[in-house]
Amino acid sequence: MTVKLGVPSKGRLMEKTFDWFGARGVTLTRTGSEREYAGAVEGVEGVDLVLLSAGEIPRELAAGRIHLGVTGNDLIQEKLVQWDQKVEPLVPLGFGQANLIVAVPQCWVDVDTLDDLDGAAAAFRARHGFRMRIATKYHRLVRDYLRRGGVADYQLVDSQGATEGTVKNLTAEAIADITSTGETLRANHLKILDEPPILESQATLFRSRLAEKSDADRTVLRALIERLGV
Amino acid sequence: MAQSIPYKSRARIEAESICDGFVAAGASRFETDILLPAEVLLDLYGEDIRARAYVTTDPERGEMMLRPDFTVPVVQYHMESDEDPASYTYFGEVFRKQEDHPDRRSEYMQVGYEEFGGSNAAASDADVFGRFSEVLAPLGLRAATGDIGILIAMVAGLKTTEDRRVALMRHIWRPARFTALLKRFAGLTPVPPSRAALLGSDMGLPEAGVMIGLRGEREIAARIDALRADAAEAPMRDEEVELITAVLAVSETCPNALEHLRDIAVDLPGLLPALDRFEARCEAMAQRGIDVDALPFEASYGRTSMEYYDGFVFGFYCEQRPDLPPVATGGRYDALTRRLGQGREIPAVGGVIRPDLVLDLGGLS
Secondary structure, three states: OOEEEEEEOOHHHHHHHHHHHHOOOOEEEEEOOOOOOEEEEEOOOOEEEEEEOOOOHHHHHHOOOOOEEEEEHHHHHHHOOOHHHOEEEEEEOOOOOEEEEEEEEOOOOOOOOHHHHHHHHHHHHHHHOOOEEEEEOOHHHHHHHHHHOOOOOEEEEEOOOOHHHOOOOOOOOEEEEEEOOOHHHHHOOEEEOOOOOOEEEOEEEEEEOOOOOOHHHHHHHHHHHHHHOO | OHHHOOHHHHHHHHHHHHHHHHHHOOOEEOOOOOEEEHHHHHHHHOHHHHHHOOEEEEOOOEEEEEOOOOHHHHHHHHHHOOOOOEEEEEEEEEEOOOOOOOOOOOEEEEEEEEEEOOOOHHHHHHHHHHHHHHHHHHHOOEEEEEEHHHHHHHHHOOOOOHHHHHHHHHOOOOHHHHHHHHHHHOOOOOOOHHHHHHHHOOOOOOOOOOOOOOOOHHHHHHHHHHHHHHHHOOOOOHHHHHHHHHHHHOEEEHHHHHHHHHHHHOOOHHHHHHHHHHHHHHHHHHHOOOOHHHOEEEOOOOOOOOOOOOOEEEEEEOOOOOOOOOOEEEEEOHHHHHHHOOOOOOOEEEEEEOHHHHHHOOOOO
């Protein structure tokens, strides 16, 4: 057995992760051809790099198939039931910051709080005969948040991408999505509710609480964690 | 030898025997699909049911749900039949996600008994509760009772605007939100800055904003008008808030609770018809041999469960096993028949027993 480190397989998230580890003397590199998802770790012995979609890393950590993984805590908390019993956040990496928020059309001048959203949802359902639709891919987090906020008469509709466009396309009345600068929201004539975000997220290094470890693995993990200074 | 029988078989045998008891007492057998169309259930129960039920898709029939309970199918079945009154019993698996309690079963058996069309609500309530008490008697459980009808009457009887009553009524089943609304209507919490700004300006609709989405200008304007009208109203008086707090805090034996609520009703006379129904139920229970004098009553009981209980509610709990969910629950749900009946309403009261928990507690025989 070796210690397996799961890292996002593409894009800025991968580059920034490589930079973060590199700055701490652990060099991560992709090997093979441009399209092949293989990688190598230099600077510590006995660690395998596993390149994965960021969205799959929570599941792999929870299944114990990787020992460490880099992903956003939004994905961890959305995808894992009782996440804190399955993974432990070791260190926030200082990039990939984004908030999960609820946004409504800018023209809804009467809606700025969850209280408003609930009031508008009641009137909407009475008038249109169906529950107000909120488009999101973060079903569990959003449902929890709205339940705690006492919002009724809404329904979640699944949107796996281009969520900001759903309102204009009349497939949803409001959205709940990740945003970092809010620019895409503004460009789509949406505004963020004046409430604390559902979740503040950033790229984080997680440790699986469930992955099996030999004594040798434990030594390697300790050395790696010490090297990373976390 | 019992140990060699698989657990699920024993639960089924227990369920059958409880169900047979209800049949012997005159109930008709009911059976329905496990895979149910999701739409009706989602429309009724809202997004919360999605957190609790398993939703799947059928390429032809669309979103389907693994049966989360029997209530909707049995109501639909009864409303299509000509029998009236009628009583039904059934048993079968139900499926519930247990995100907050992964140690609890997500697939388990329910045995149900439901009465429809009884012209004497008090007698039907007492009858259903009595049957459940008798069946469960060997387990020595603690009964809990409440009456959502009293809470509905309380809100309907408040001296405030119709809009405020409607808003409070909508959230009877969400206690935290109910309290927040009450405080705002009473002027006890500050108006959010965004609301103050909206009301302070003569702003109608956004000057520069682009209108997008299905919720149109007229709907936005209507809500602004409603908010303005509400802001112009005097806050609810402290006395009204205190009356609500007093009603919600009632928790004693049925006769004492009734007396206590009658005292409160001196200042909240809207409660009286609901209290008369409560009293009639107590009498019907006593006639049926239920020890009403010792039966607990909690005004807030049942508020956090399904929204469609709108009268008597009850549950049976094992005091020695606080980790277990209730062994049985039930209540009156006339409002559900109204929603499903498209204008028709049928008095309905019933409940379910979990034979797996009955077994966990040692069984009935």
